Amino acid sequence: MRIRMDSKWEATPNEMGGSLTDERNMEQPDERSPAPQATVYVEQITEEMGKAGEASQMETVSRENEGLIWALLKQLRPGMDLSKVVLPTFILEPRSFLDKLSNFYYHADLLSQAALEESAYGRIKQVLRWYLSGFYKKPRGLKKPYNPILGETFRCCWRHPQTDSCTFYIAEQISHSPPISAFYISNRKDGFAISGSILSKSKFYGNSASAILDGKAKLLFLNRNEEYVITMPYAHCRGILCGTMTLELGGKVSIECVKTRCFTKLEFKLKPLLGGSSSVNQISGKIFEENKLMATIQGHWDREVFIHERHSGQQETLWNPNADIRSRRLKRRVVQMDQQGEFESERLWQHVTSAIMDRDQLRATQEKFVLEEAQRKEAKERGDTPWTPRLFHQDSVTSEWTYKHRDSWPWDPENCLCQFEKDGVIQTQERSQRKHNKLLCEFAVAD
Template sequence: MIMDHELDVILSKMADKNRRRSSIFSLLRRKKVSRQSSDPSSFYTLDLGRKYSVDSAIQNEESDDMGFLRCNGELAGAASDTDSEGSRQGMQDSLTSADPVAKKRDVLSRIETLYVEDPDREIGVAGELVEEVAEENKSLLWFLLKQVRPGMDLSKVVLPTFILEPRSFLDKLSDNYYHADLLGQAQTYEDPYQRFKGVLRWYLSGLYRKPKGLKKPYNPVLGETFRCCWRHKEDTYTYYIAEQVSHHPPVSAFYVSNRKEGFVIEGSLLARSKFYGNSTSAILEGCARIHLLNWGESYITTAPYAHCKGIVIGTLSMELGGKVHIICQETGYQADVEFKLRSFLGGADQTNVITGRIKRGKDTVATVEGYWDGRIDIKDKKSGEETSLLDVSVLKEQRLPRYLVNVDKQQEWESQRLWLKVSEAILNEDQVVATEQKTIIEEAQRARARSLISPWSPRLFHRDSRSAPPEGIVDQGWKYNHSDTSPWQPDELIEYEDDFVIKSIKSGASLGTSGEARLRELSQRASDSDSHDELARRSKTSTRTLKQTLHSIDSTLREQSLAIDRLSKTVEMLNEGQRAAAFHPQNLARVPTASHSWDLFGGFVLAMVLQALLNWIFHQRQEKE
C-alpha cells in the first residue's frame, strides 16, 4: 500500500513535470517524435523566434483547422520551456511576503507597470452610421465586387485596407465590457427579476460604440491572442482574454472575469458574412454565458448581425439587425429583443430601433423599446409603469477606463503587436504600405500551414460540449482552460492576470505556478506526520485547497487527453498511409516508422494511468475527511 506522504511526493513530481510543459508532451518530445518543418521566414518580416508553439499553427485558407499541424520542431499547442519565465519568476518573487497588504500592493504595482491606459476614446455618435467612399477607392471596391456573387461567404475574400478598422476582431469583441460594473450591480439585487433586468441593461450597454466611418476589423490569424482589463472605482479589475481558436471556420473564444464583483463571462463566436448584391451582413453564430457567481445563475446571450447596405447604389451605411435572446434557465426569465432595419422609405425615427419583451415561461412580464444607441425604456405589463432601462447619453460618461498591455511587453502573437505595422500605415493613410504589411501576415499563415502536419491545439481554450444550450441556441463549445466560476472567498485578496492566466492570491499562502506552491505545502505537511489522527485535524481550508489542486491537475490531464485523441487519429491515418505505401514504394520516404506510432500509443497509456492515479488519490482524501 502506498503511504500518504509517498502519494504527495508523486503529486509534487507531477506538478514539476506540468510546470516544464506537460508530462504527455514531454514524453513525446523525449522519444523524438519525427517532425517536418518549412520556415517561411524568407518573406515574413516579424520576429519569428518562437516562445509558443502556437506561432507554428497558423492555418491557411485551403486546410481544415482540425488537420495536421506541426512546425519548427515543436508540437502545436505545447508551450515552450521558457514561456515568459522572467515574468512568472518576477511575479512569484513579489508575492513571497507574508503581509496580505503587501501582496495586494505588489499585484497592483505590477498591473500599473504592465498595463497602460487605452488612449482611444472614440465611441461614435447616435443615429445612422454612413460613409462616402473616396474616388480613389471606388475602383478597388468595384474590383472587389467582381470577385463575389450574391449569397457568397466573404470570409475568404481579401478586403482592401481602406475599409479596415485598425484593430483585430478579438479587440472589437471587448467593446461589450466597458460597462462591466453594471453586472456587478445586477448581482447585488435580491429579486431575480431585478437581476435579470440588470443583466439586460448591461447587454444593451455594449452596443453603442461605433468606429469612425464604416470599417471592418482585421480577421484574426489562428493562434492570435488579445488581453485587456477595465479598472473599477473600488480598485478591482475586469479581465478579458481572447484567442482565435479556429481559422476555417473563423471562431473566436473569450473569457471575462471579475470574481470579486461576482461575475464571469465565457463564450465563443463563429464570424461569417454574406453578400447580397447591394448589401452584406456580418453574422456571429454562437453565444456567451454570463455567470452571476453568488446566485449560481447563468445567462445565455446571442448577438445581432451587422448589416451594411449601399455598396453599389446609394449611400454606404450600417445598422444592427436580427433577433437576440437573453435566457436564464435557473429563474425562467427570458428576453427576446429585435433589432429592426430601417425600411427603404423610413426616416431617422426608424434608425437603430429595437423592440422586445421579457417573459417568464409563456407570460410576458414587460416590454422593451427604444434605440440601441440612444434611450431604451421598459414598461411593466402588470402595472403599466414605464421607466428608463438605460440612456446612452448618460451612460457613455460613466465608461470604465480600459487598459492594454504595453506593446513593448506583448508577445509576438498578441493582436496589437502582430498587426502593428498595418495599423500604423492605416492611421497614416498609407494604403500601399498597409496592403503590403497585411499581405505579409496573410502569406505567412498560408506558408506555415503548408509545413504543419500535427493537430492544432489552442493554447488557452479547449472544446467542452457538456453544457448543452437551450433549443435554438448555437454554442461553439469553447471553454477557457483556467475557468473559475466559484464565488469569491473571504481569504482571497485580489484577482489578476499573469501570462494570460486569470487567478487570485489568498492571504494564507504565496503564489505558485500550476498549483506548484499548494502541492509543495501539502507534501511538506504530509511528510511531518502520516498518522490518521493528524490528517483528521487538518482544517477545511487545507482540504478545499487539495481539492482545487487535484481539480487543476485533472483539468490539465483532460486537455492532454484530448490532444492524445487527436494524435491517435493521426496514427490511424499514418497506418493507412503505410499500407498504401506498400503498393507505392516511392511514397515510403514520407511515411513515419512504426516506432513513431508506438511512441504515441505509449503516451496515451501514460495519460490514462495518471488519470486513474488522480482519481484514486481524490477518493482516498474524501474518505479520510
Template sequence: MELDTALPIVKSKEKSERRRSSIFSLLKIQKKLTRQFSEPGHFAAKRNNRKYSVDSAILSDYGKANGGTKDYLLEGNGLSMSVTELAGAASDSDSDASRSGMPDGQKVMAITRKQEILARIDSSYIEDTNRETGAAGELVEEVAEENKSLLWFLLKQARPGMDLSKVVLPTFILEPRSFLDKLSDNYYHADILGQAKYIEDPYLRFKCVLRWYLSGLYRKPKGLKKPYNPVLGEVFRCFWMNRENDSRTYYVAEQVSHHPPVSAFYVSNRKDGYVIEGSLLARSKFYGTSTSAILEGCARVHLLQWDETYITTAPYAHCKGIVMGTLSMELGGKVHIMCVETGYQAEVEFKLRSFLGSADQTNAISGRIKKGKETIATVEGYWDGKIDIRDKRNGEESNLLDVAVLKEQRMARYLVRLDCQHEYESQRLWAKVSDAIQNNDQVAATEEKTVVEEAQRARARNLVATWVPRYFHKDFHLQPPEGLIEQGWRYNHVNISPWQPDEELEYEDSFVISTLRALESRSPVESRTRDPVRESRASDSDSRDEHARPKTTTRTLKKTLYSIESTLREHTNAIEKLSRAVESLSEGHRQAVAFRPQNVGRIPTTSHSWDLFGGFVLAIVLQALLNWLFYQKD
C-alpha cells in the same frame, strides 16, 4: 535574598530565549524571501526598490542581540534591503495582515506577493487613450473616388449568397484593430453586472443583465469600417478598472479556428460576482447590393453568488449602399437573453430601416421580457440612444438606459504595453498595418497585411498535426437551449466559484487568470508554542522537497488530460464504427443462410451444439463404412 538573586538569572534566561526566538524568526523570513525572489520574473528591477515590513519587536531584539543599531541586509536573487528599512515600511499593510492572525513571516509573504503582482500589472499595462465612441444615428461613409475601383474589384470576386470570409477586402474599409479587440467593446460597462450580487429579486436581476447587454452596443468606429480577421492562434487581452471598489475585469480572447473562423473569449471579475465565457463563428454574406456580418454562437454570463447562468446571442451587422449611394451600417436580427434557473427570457429585435423609412426607424429596437408564456414587460427605444421599459403588470414605464449618461460612466480600459506583448498578440501582430492605415497609406497597409496573411498560410501548410489552441479547449458537453447555436469552446482556467473570504486578489499573467489566496493562518496557541528550530528545519526540508519535485503546472496537467480525453474519444468512435460494421456483417450472414434455396421448406436449426453432434455421428458412420469396404476387399 535567594529569591532576589535568582530573579535576574530567570529574567536573563527569558531575555536570551526571546532573542534566540527572534533571530530564528528573522532567519526564517530571510530564507522565505530569498526563495520567493529567486524565482524568475519580468520585473526584478521593481523589486529592488520596493520596501517590506516585519514585526518591529523582532527587529528591536535582533538589533540589541547584535550590539547596536546597525543595518543588516537580507540578500537574495534580485533582493537587497536593510533590517531598519524593513522596520519602517508598509505599516498599513501590516495592520491588514495582523487582523487575519497570521504569523509574522506569513504576513510578510502575503503582503510581498500581492504587492509584487500589482507592481507587475502596473508596469506591463497602460491605459487605453482611444475614447472614441461614435455619434448616435446612422453610421455612414462616403467612398472616395480613388477607392470606388477597389469596391468594383471586390464585387467582381463576390456572387449573391456567397460567404465573404475568403474574399480579400480593400484596406480602406478596415478598422485598425482586430476582431478579438472589437469583441471587448461589450464590457466597458461590466460594472453593471457587479450590481446584480446585491439584488435579491430574480426579475430585477434579469433587468440588470439586460441593461448590461444593451450597454455594450453603442460604440462605433469613425466611418464604416471592418476589423481585421484574426489569424489562427492570435490572442488579445486587456482589463477594465472599476474605480469605485478598485476591482479589475479581465478579458482574454483567442482565435481557436481559422476555417471556419471561430473566436473564443473569457471575462472574469469574481470579486464583483460575474464571469462571462463564449465563442462566436463570424461569417459574412453578400446579397448583391448589401452584405451582412453574422455571428453564430452565444455567451454565458455567470452570476456567481446566485448560481445563475444567462445565455445571450448577438445581432448581425448589415451594410448597404455598396453598389450605389452612401455606405451605411445597421444592426439587425433577433437576439435572445435567457436564464434557465429563473425562467426569465427576453427577445429583442433590432430593426433595419426600410427603403422609404424615416430617420425615426434608424437603430430602433423592440422586445419583450417573458417568464414562461407570460409577458412581464416590453422594451422600446434605440440601441445607441435611450431605451425604456414598461411593466405590463402595473403599467409603470421607466428608463432602462440612456447612452448619453452611460458614456460618462465608462470604465477605463488598460492594454498591455507593446514591448511587453507576445508575438501573436493582436496589437503587435497587426502593428505595421494599423500604422499604415492611420497614416492613410493604403499601399503600405496592403503590403503589410499581405505579409501577415502569407505568414499565416505558410504556418498552416507546415502544420503536421491538428492545431491545438493555447488557452481554450472544445467542450462537447455544452448544450445550448433549443434553437440556439453553441460553438462549445471553454477557457482552460475557467473558474465560476463564488469569491471566498480568503481570496486576496484576482490577476492575469500571460493569459492565465488566477486568484491569490491568503496564507493559512495559525491558531493563537500554535503561534505561542511554536518551535523556531523545528520550523527552520522544516523550512529547509520544504525547500529541498521543492527542488526535488518536478515542476508540473496545472496548465500542463490540464493539457495532458484534454489530450487523453481527445484520444479516448477517437478510440471510442473507432470502436463504435467497428462494432456497427461487425453487426452489419453478422446480420448479412444470417440473412444469406436463411434464404439459401436448399433451406426452403426446412425448419432451420436453432442449436449449434446439435449441429456439431450430428456431424460427429456422421463422421463415425462414414469411417466405419470405409473400414468395412477395405476389409472386404482384402
C-alpha cells in the same frame, strides 16, 4: 502592495516573489498585493467614438477607391461567403475583431450591480441594461475590424473604483477556417464570469452584405450559480453597388436563464425602405418571468431605450448612453506593446494600423499581405496536424470552447483577496492561500 505610477497599475518586483526566508515579506504581508510578476496594465488614453444616429454609420466611397470596390465585386456572386475574400484596407477599422469584442465591458460595473440584485426579474433587467451598453461604441463611418490571425490573442482589463475589483478579458483566435474567436471574462471578487465563442460568417446579396456572429456567450453569477445564455445580432451593410454604404444591426436575440425561468427577447430592426431618421437603429423587445410578460422594451440601441413595466404601468429609461453615462465608462487598461507577445493583436497588426492611420493604403495593403502570407505558409507547413489553441480547449461532450485556466473553486467573496493575470492566465489569490504561504515561510525559517 499595489502602487500607481502615472496611469500604471502594477505589482512591486519583490511582491510575494522574494525568498522564503525574506522576513520583511513574512512579517507584514500586504493583503491588497496582486501577485508576483503580474502583468502590468496601463490606462488607454485615446478612444474613437462614433456619434449616435445614421450619419456616423455611412461611408461615401472616394473616386480613388471605387476601382478597388468594383474589382472586388467582380469576384462575388449572390449568396457567396465573404470570409475568404480579401477586403480593401480603406474599409478596415484599425483594430482586431478580438479587440472589438471587448466593447461590452466598458460598463462591466453594471454586472457587479446585477449580481447583488435580490429578485430574478431585477437581475435580468440589469443584465439587459449591461447588454445594451455594448453597442453604442462604434467607429466613424463604415468600418470592419481585422480578421484575427490563427493563434492571435488579446487581453485587457477594467478597474472598478466602487468595488476595488478588476474585470479581466482574454480572447484567442482558435480557428481560421472556419473563423472562430473564443473569449473569457472574469471578475471573481464581484462574482461574475463570461465565456463563449463566435463563429463569424458573412454573405453577399448584391447591393448588400451581412456579417453574422454565430455563437453564444454564457454569463455566470457565481453567488447564485445562475447562467444566462446570450446571443448577438448581425451587422448588415447596404448600398454596396449603388447609393451610400450604410451599416446597421439586425436580427432577433435573446438572454435566457433556465434556473430562474427569466428571459428577454429583443429585435434589432433594419431601417425600412421608406423610413426616416427616427427608424434608424430601432429595437423592441419583451421580458418574461416564468412565461409571464413583465415588461416591454422600445427605443434605439445607440440612443435612449425605454422599459414599460406591465405590473405598474410605469415607463422609465432603461438605458441612455448620454454624456453623463459616457463619462462614467470604466477606463480600459491594456498591455504596453513592448510587453506583448508577438501574436498579441496590437503588436501583430501594428504596421497595418500605422499605415491606415497615416492614410497610406498601399503600405497598409502590403503589410496586411505579409501577415496573410505568413499564415498561409504556417498552415501549409502544419499540413493535416490540427491546431492546438494555447488558452482554450474544446469540450469533447458539448463541443463548446472553454478557457483552460478558469477558476473552478467554490466562490467565497470573503476569501477572494485579488485576481491577477500573467501571460494570458487569470489567477485568483485567496486569503487562505496567503496564510498558507506565510506558514511555509515560517517553517522554512525555523528549519
